[in-house]
Amino acid sequence: MKVHRQRRRIQIAFLVLFFVLLTLTVWPLGRVFLGAFLVADPLIALNSIVGGVVRREMLLAGLVLVLPLFLGRVFCGYVCPFGTLVELLGPRRERRLGDRSAWVRKAPLFVLMGCVGLLAFGSGLFLVFDPLTLLTRSAALLVYPAVDRIARLLGDLAYLAPPARGPVDVVTGLLSGRVIFARPLAFQLQALALLMVAAVLAASWAERRLWCRHLCPLGALLGVVSRWSLFGRRIDADVCIRCGRCGQVCPLGAVREDGVATDVTRCQLGLECADVCPTGAITFGRRTRTEGTATYDPTRRGLLSAGALAVVGGFSVYGFQTGRRRDVYLVRPPGAGAESALLGLCSRCGQCMKVCPTNVLQPSLRSGWEGMFTPEMSFVHGYCDYSCNECGKVCPTGAIQALTLEAKRTTVIGRAYIDRNRCIPWADFKDCIVCQELCPTPKKAIVLQEESVVDPKGATVSLKRPWVLADLCIGCGICEANCPVSFEAAVRVRGVQA
C-alpha cells in the first residue's frame, strides 16, 4: 500500500475541490453541499456547541476529530487545503529556527490554551486563525475580487477587436453574477486580510511549514488527539543506522533529534521518511504504546503559564467590549442574533461575503477588534437584496441563522433615517424619488408626501418629500445605496436592537 506516494495528488484534489465549492458559492445557490470544509472543521463545531448551536452536519466535524485516534494528523497531510498551500508555496527543503526549536515545540499548547480562553469567555475571535476560515476568508476577500477585475480587463481588451465582441459577450453572460459582478467586488479590511495570509505563508521561510508545525490551532487540536493514534510511523531501532535523513525530509519536523523517536502530535503520515530510509527501518503500522514516541509533555509550570495566558486572553476580549458604545451605523445581516451571540459564534470565514450578490456584506470595521472580519452591512458597497437569503444558508456556524425568504423579508435589521439637511427635496427644493421608488417592501416604507412650500427665494413650489415609516422599514439599505446625494447618502440606515 503506497497511498503516501499519492499524497501530493490527494492534497491538490482537495485544494481544487475547495476552490470549486467556493466558486460555486454564488446566488442563487445550487444543491451542492458547499460549505463542506468549514462544516468539517472541529474547532468551528466546538465553538458552535459552546455557543449553543448543535446541527446534524457536525457529525462530519466529529469524524475529523476522531480520525487522529487512528491515523494521527493525516488530515493535515492529505486534506487541509490551507496546509497544501503552505506546503506548495513554501520552501521544499528543511529549514529550522535552530536553537529556538525546543521552545517553539511548546507553542501548540499555548495556542490551544489561548483558544480555550477565548472560547470560555464566549468569543469566537480565535477562529480568525483557523486554517480553513483563514483560507476561505483570504479567497473571498482577495482572490475573487482580483479574478473579477482580471476577467473584466481581459474582456475589455478583447472587446477592442470587433470580431471578438460576440464571443466576449457570451462568456461575460456566463460569468455574470458568478465571477464578474455588475460592480467590481470590493472589500474593507483587505490589507489586513492580505497581511495575515502573507505572514503565515512567509513564515515557512523561517521554518518549513512553521504554521502547520507550531501555530495552527486546528493542527494543535488534532495533534493532542494524535497522542493516542493507533497507527503511525514505526522504526526498527535495530536496523536504523542513525543517518538522520528522515529528520531532514520530514515536512513537519516530527522526527526527534535522536532519529528514532516520533513526535506523534506532528506526524502527518506523509512517510517521506520511509522513502528515504537507506536501510528500510521505517514502516507504517500499528503503534505500540511505549515505543519511539516523543511528544511534548507539558510540565506543571507550562500548563499554569498557558492557563494564565488563556485567562488574560479571555479578559482582554472582555475588556474590548466593556464600556464600548455600539456604533450606530453597525448593521448586522438578517438572521444574526444578539451582538454577543454573533461575536461568539461567527467563525470569521467570510463565506457570507462570498455569496452576497450585492457586495453589501463586508468584514466589519465598526465592531471593534473582537468583531474583526465578522460580517456587517455596508450600504456604500451595496444593499440587502429583498429576494436573497443566502448568507444564512452558507453560514457554517449559525451566527447568521438560515431564514426562509418570507421570514427574511420581514426581519428588521435596521432603520432608515432621512437627513433633511441634505436630502434633495428637503434641502434643495427639487424632486427626487429614488429612495421611495426602490423601497422593496409590499407597502412602501418610504412614502412621498406632496407639499406646497415656499423656497428660500420666496417662490412657492410643489414638492414630493420622502418620509420613512418606522413600522414598515426593514433596514435593507437600498435607499442609502442608491441615494444620489454626493459622497454620503442623505438617507442612512442605523442599527436597531435585535
Added chain:
Amino acid sequence: MDDRGHPDGAANHPRGSGDTDSMDRRRFLRLVGAGALVAGVSPWATGCGRLLDWSAGRQTASRRQMAAGPATTGTTSTVIATEGGASSTTTAGATGAPRPDLVVVQGSDPAENVRRAVELLGGMDTFVTRGAKVVLKPNVLTGRAPEYAVTTNPIVMAALTRLCLEAGAASVTALDRPTSAARPAFSESGIAQAVQDAGGTVKYLTDRNFEEIEIPEGRVLRSWPLVTDIFEADCFINVPIAKTHGLGGLTMAMKNLMGIMGGSRGIIHVGFSQKIVDLSTLVRPHLVVLDATRILTANGPTGGDLNDVKQLDTIVAGVSPVSVDAYGSTLFDRRPTDLEYLVKAQEQGLGEIDLGKLTIVREQA
C-alpha cells in the same frame, strides 16, 4: 513541478545537498514570484489598479442613431389628426398599408393578444426583415414572480420572441439593467426561461455594453452612457409593463427606457421628466408593446402586494411610445395630461397624447 530533470525524479523528496546553487536560484525565483503575486493582487484587490478601471473611463460622447427599420418610424412625430373613430385609418407604413396608431387587444391568452396586436399593426414582417437583429427591452426592475406585476409578463416576451423569429429574425436578444443582480432578476421574473425557450437569448449587461452617447436634441440630458446594442439592432422593441411609480406617476414605455441607461440611477431621477423626454428624442423604438395583462396600481414600481395587482388581460401596441403611454394612463383611470413627461413629449412634438386624435383599433379576442 520544478523537480523535473532532477536525478531522483521524485516530486516530494528533498534533494541531496550537492545542488545547492541551482536550488537557491529556484528558491529565489519562487520568492520573486510570490512577491509579485502579492504585489499584483493587492492593488487590484484594493482598487488602485487604474488600468482596470480603464473601460469605465471612456468619456467622450459618440453619436449613434437607431436603425431606420423597414417601416417608417416618422409617425412618432407626424401624427395625422383624425376624428377619433375606431374605423378611421392613417397611412403609416412604407408599404402604404393602413396602420392604426394604437391597437388594444383584450383576451384571456396573453400570447394570442400579442400575436393579434402585431397583426393589426401590419404584421411582424413590417418591423422585422429576414436576418434582422432584434433587441427586446422588457421591464426587469428587480426579481419578482410574474403575478406581482413588477416585471413584463414572460408569456408576452415569449410570444414576441417567436413572432420575431417567425418573421426571419437572425437573433432575438432581451436585455435590461435591473436594479438588483441581473441573473436572479431575469430568472425570478420568468423572462430568462421564457425567452430562451422561445429561441431568443438574454444578455446580462456589463460596463462595456454602455457607451457615452450624445443626445443632440436633449434639453437637460445632453449625453449619457447607453446600451450600444439597441443602436446596432435592426429592430428595437420596447416591451414595458404598466405600473404606478412614485406619487401619482406611472411607468410604461418611456420610463422603461431608463433600463438602457448606465451611470448613476439616482442622478437620472432628479428632474427625471425632462430627462426621459430627452432620451426619447434619440431612442425611438420600432415597436412598442405595453403589457397590461396585469397592472400594478399601488406601491409601484417594486410592488410585492397581490392586492395592488389588477388583471386586465390587455395588450396595447403601437409605434409611438408617447401615444402608447397616453393610452396606458387611462388604464389607471388617469388622463394623459396628468403625466408631466407626456405633456412635455407632446410639446416637443414627439407624439400625440390626445387620444381623440389617434386611430385606435380595439379588439376583444
